[in-house]
Amino acid sequence: MKRLLTVFAVGGVSLAAAVFLPNASAEPQKHGAASESRDCRTLSVRAPSGTAVENVTAVGHPAGTVDVPPVTPLPEDHIPDVPAFCDLTVTLTHPGQGDHAKVRVWLPLEGWNGRLQTVGGSAYAAGDYGSAMAVAVKNGYAAATTDAGVSTYIDTGWALDGAGQVNAALLENFAARSEHEAAVVAKEVIRGFYSTRASYAYFNGCSTGGRQGYMEAQRYPDDYDGILANAPAVSWEKFEVATLWPQVVMNQEGTYPSACEFGAFTKAAVTACDPLDGARDGLIEDPRDCGFDPRTLIGTKVVCNGTELTITAADASVVRKIWDGPRTDSGEELWSGTPIGADLSALAGVGPDANGEIKGWPFPVPAAWVATWVQKQPSLDISTITYSRFAELFQQSVAEYNKVIGTDDPDLSAFRKSGGKLLTWHGEADQYIPTQGTVRYREQVERTMGGTDKVDEFYRLFLAPGTAHCGLNKGDGTTDDLAALTAWVEQGKAPRTLPATLVNDAGQTVTRDLCGYPLVSRYKGTGDPADAASFRCAPASLD
Numbered sequence: 001m002k003r004l005l006t007v008f009a010v011g012g013v014s015l016a017a018a019v020f021l022p023n024a025s026a027e028p029q030k031h032g033a034a035s036e037s038r039d040c041r042t043l044s045v046r047a048p049s050g051t052a053v054e055n056v057t058a059v060g061h062p063a064g065t066v067d068v069p070p071v072t073p074l075p076e077d078h079i080p081d082v083p084a085f086c087d088l089t090v091t092l093t094h095p096g097q098g099d100h101a102k103v104r105v106w107l108p109l110e111g112w113n114g115r116l117q118t119v120g121g122s123a124y125a126a127g128d129y130g131s132a133m134a135v136a137v138k139n140g141y142a143a144a145t146t147d148a149g150v151s152t153y154i155d156t157g158w159a160l161d162g163a164g165q166v167n168a169a170l171l172e173n174f175a176a177r178s179e180h181e182a183a184v185v186a187k188e189v190i191r192g193f194y195s196t197r198a199s200y201a202y203f204n205g206c207s208t209g210g211r212q213g214y215m216e217a218q219r220y221p222d223d224y225d226g227i228l229a230n231a232p233a234v235s236w237e238k239f240e241v242a243t244l245w246p247q248v249v250m251n252q253e254g255t256y257p258s259a260c261e262f263g264a265f266t267k268a269a270v271t272a273c274d275p276l277d278g279a280r281d282g283l284i285e286d287p288r289d290c291g292f293d294p295r296t297l298i299g300t301k302v303v304c305n306g307t308e309l310t311i312t313a314a315d316a317s318v319v320r321k322i323w324d325g326p327r328t329d330s331g332e333e334l335w336s337g338t339p340i341g342a343d344l345s346a347l348a349g350v351g352p353d354a355n356g357e358i359k360g361w362p363f364p365v366p367a368a369w370v371a372t373w374v375q376k377q378p379s380l381d382i383s384t385i386t387y388s389r390f391a392e393l394f395q396q397s398v399a400e401y402n403k404v405i406g407t408d409d410p411d412l413s414a415f416r417k418s419g420g421k422l423l424t425w426h427g428e429a430d431q432y433i434p435t436q437g438t439v440r441y442r443e444q445v446e447r448t449m450g451g452t453d454k455v456d457e458f459y460r461l462f463l464a465p466g467t468a469h470c471g472l473n474k475g476d477g478t479t480d481d482l483a484a485l486t487a488w489v490e491q492g493k494a495p496r497t498l499p500a501t502l503v504n505d506a507g508q509t510v511t512r513d514l515c516g517y518p519l520v521s522r523y524k525g526t527g528d529p530a531d532a533a534s535f536r537c538a539p540a541s542l543d
Contacts, residue, residue, distance in 0.1 A: 038109050040086030043192040047092065048184040050177075054100065055091040060084070060109075068130035071152050079134035084109040086193070090185050092178075097169035101149035101178045103185045105142065106133050107193050113140030114199040115486075116186055118179075118224070120145075120209020123153040123365050126174050127182075132204075142198065144186035148178035154364050159372045166373060175405040176219055179212045183223040200489060204482060206230040206470040207433065210424065214441075215407045217422050217459075221415035226489040227422045228481055231430055231470050235335075235408045235437050237401035240369040241394045242335035243432065244382065245326040246348035247360045247367075248390045251383045253321075255314040256358045259345035260304030264311065265294050265319045269340045270466075270505045278523030281530065282504025283465040283512075286520055286540060287340040287428055288436070294319040322348060325434070328391045335394075336436035339429055341466060346431035359383065363432070373401065410444035412459065422459040423485045425498060425514060427467030427476065435463065442517055452518065462498040462514040465521070466505065477502040479514070497537065513537070 040060030047053045063084040068077040086107040093100055104127075119132040126148030136143035150158045150170055161167045183201065190198045203213045203224045213229025233239065250256050273290035274280050284290055294316040302309050322344060325337025338344060349361040362382050371380035374397045385393070402408075415422065426438045442461045449455055467476045479500035487493040497513035504510055510530040515521050515537035527534030 038086075038107075038193065040088075040107075040109065041193075043088065043189060045090050045185060045188060045192075048181045050094060051092040051181060052095050053090060054093050055089075057089045059087045059089075061087055066130060066134040068134070071125075071129045072155070073153060074129075077131045079131060079138065082134050082138045083111055085137050088189055088193075090189070092181060092185070094169060099149040099169050099173060101146060101173055101181070103144065103146045103178075103182045104133070105144045105186050105189045106137050107142050107190070108137050108140065111140055112142060112194065115141050116144060116190060116198040116201040117141040118144040118182060118186060118201070118203045120179075120203065120205020120212040121148075122206070122208050124150065124156055124174070124368070125153045125208070126150055126178060126212075136204075141202075142186070142190050142194075144182055144189075146178045146182035148173040150174050154368070156368045156372050156378070159368075160376065160378070164376055166376065171373075171404060175407075176215050179216060180220040180223060183216070183220065200225045200486070202482070202485065202489075203227045203229070206232075206473075208233050210234075211236060211405075211407050213422070217412055217415040217420060218407065218409045221412075221418045221420060225420060226485045227420065228485050229422065229424050230472070230481070231426050231433055232407075232424060232438055232441075233433055234406075234441050236405045237397045238335050238394070238406075239433060239437050240366045241374070241390075241397045242326050242366075242434070243347050244362060244366040244370055244385075245335075245390065246322045246338065246344070247362045247382060248326075248385050248387065249318055249321045250348060250350070250360045251385070252387055253314060253318055255312075255318050256350040256360060257315045257318060257344075257348070258304050258309070258350065261302055261309060261311060261315055262319070262344035262348060264300065264302045265297060265316075266341060266344060267505065268292065268297055269294075273340065274505075277521060277535075278525065279529040279534070281510055281523075282506050282508065283502060283510070284341045284428065285465050285522075286463075289540075290340045292340060294323070318348075319344065326390065326394065329388055334391065336434040336440075338431065339435050342429040342431040343468065344431075346469075365432075369397070373397075408441050408444070410441065410448040412445060412449065416449070416458045420458060421485065421488050423462075423481060423488065423495070424460070425462040425464055425472060425479065425481060425500075427464045427469060427471045429466050429471075429476075430469045432469040439463075439517065456494070456516065460495060461517040462495075463517060463520075464500060464502060464514055465512065466502055472500060477509075499532065 040058050042058040066079045066082045070076045088105045090103045117136045119128045121127045127145035133143040158170050201224045205213050210229040210232030213227040214232050214234050216223050269292040272292045273284045276289050277285035297311045298313050300311045323337045326334040347363050351361045353359045372378045374393050426435050446455050472479045484495045500514050502510050502512050511532040513532045519537040520540045521535045522538045
């Protein structure tokens with residue numbers, strides 16, 4: 001079950017929903033002799049190609065609650081009713097590169113369902129710190145993850161070496177190779193521990209984890225039978241710069257709307273565009289169809305923390321530019337903007353400086369990417385970036401990092417040939433990773449691989465109206481995505497829709513069968529708008 005983690009404020013900017021736990025559901029299945037009780041023991045592990053094994057340890061955990069210590073910015077966590085398991089940790093290094101990457105594999109001592117589930121990371125963390133793995137084990141899986149030899153969610157101290165240059169080995173680990181090596185190690189550990197191979201191997205991640213899943217499909221197509229890769233951070237070298245755009249806009253325009261004022265624009269846009277799918281249900285089905293003009297709010301009064309404020313033309317201009325997305329000085333589009341309906345204050349955070357003056361507070365993930373990897377100056381003052389300089393940084397990031405961490409190669413022919421299945425959902429109100437980036441990638445795959453129907457044979461995308469970043473984890477709704485993926489892989493039941501619960505702008509829960517892209521949901525004309533049965537899937541052009 002996915003769980004939205006506790007809010008952590010970084011300079012006034014919330015990391016809520018930016019850090020998440022992957023889903024670890026799907027019905028457990030017994031696996032013959034593998035369900036027998038076993039003892040935790042250290043195994044001999046062969047090093048994956050290009051690596052050396054530095055250390056192997058094994059620690060047994062009795063059945064009960066798994067206590068996960070706090071990892072900045074997350075508090076401690078406690079997962080109850082986890083069966084006994086063996087925690088086996090393999091430390092790898094790439095000789096001569098000075099890295100030390102840990103692969104952890106948690107092996108149920110009884111009741112293993114015959115499957116491997118590897119869980120991905122979030123922000124700048126490559127893997128899980130225990131919560132998602134515990135839930136996976138609770139559901140019968142052998143679980144795996146890797147730290148790639150890097151650090152925690154917002155700690156980027158590993159990015160540069162002593163000479164101030166990008167640590168290429170660790171970036172390569174984080175970008176791709178450690179995830180592959182984790183798959184190799186996990187499969188070997190399972191075979192050695194249970195004396196049989198895993199019947200099926202799955203990868204499960206969102207955000208950074210979603211990007212890792214796409215990288216597996218692109219570069220290592222034989223690693224997994226099924227990949228669940230949600231709100232994927234593909235086109236990393238583009239969107240990480242692009243999501244700094246709201247800060248650049250506010251700084252360049254000298255206008256810093258409060259979260260309350262941003263909220264007024266979002267609420268007005270949802271109200272105006274909600275009926276476009278045929279029903280007022282508190283959700284924008286397709287933000288691309290929403291033509292709401294923020295200038296209509298100029299002069300509107302809003303009360304923020306007891307103070308009455310008036311929406312200005314400057315406020316409306318900032319919102320328009322953020323929704324429109326980053327452009328060059330000549331007007332050329334660089335990337336998609338924050339989706340209409342998403343929380344604008346997530347990337348356009350503001351707060352008082354030391355003198356009490358309101359300034360922009362950048363979200364730490366894109367700020368770190370631009371300052372540390374692109375500029376190689378971790379202390380860079382983001383507020384000094386002009387529109388022209390922003391466009392230069394965008395192009396520099398693409399030139400330096402696309403081949404390393406872009407993760408947007410549309411040729412998935414090897415993954416298709418391997419028989420793999422890729423399932424993705426992405427929230428239409430994603431405040432951290434613009435949804436259109438995922439749509440753009442899917443469309444590139446269709447152009448490369450023969451169109452919608454052929455791509456649907458192995459890769460399906462579902463868009464979730466009104467849903468925030470990694471939000472289908474009981475934060476902004478829920479869906480049993482892993483069960484849908486296992487049914488597709490193991491029974492050949494390709495998901496035509498993805499049944500979900502969503503939360504609308506009034507905080508009400510509604511049910512909706514998410515439509516496989518490029519179809520969208522349309523109201524049938526009768527029935528309860530809160531009931532999925534009142535909607536049908538139709539081409540986007542059909543009103």
